[in-house]
Amino acid sequence: MKIAITSGLIIGMAVVLLHALINLAIYGEVLIKEPHVIILVAEISLMVFAILWGVLLFLVYLATIRRE
Numbered sequence: 001m002k003i004a005i006t007s008g009l010i011i012g013m014a015v016v017l018l019h020a021l022i023n024l025a026i027y028g029e030v031l032i033k034e035p036h037v038i039i040l041v042a043e044i045s046l047m048v049f050a051i052l053w054g055v056l057l058f059l060v061y062l063a064t065i066r067r068e
Contacts, residue, residue, distance in 0.1 A: 008060065012053045019049055 023042045 008057050012050075012057070015053070016046060016049060020046060 020042055023045060
């Protein structure tokens with residue numbers, strides 16, 4: 001169980017970093033003109049993504065508890 005949670009967290013961090021890189025690639029032009037916009041968009045999207053990932057991990061955790 002601990003291995004599953006740890007690997008899930010590591011994968012989650014990797015996906016969050018990938019998500020941030022994609023945001024930087026998409027809003028790269030905006031970054032040059034208005035830096036505060038990219039920071040705001042990246043923070044909001046990462047926050048939403050992190051919340052969704054946490055909910056997913058919690059549901060997986062509940063499913064594994066019910067099996068045991």
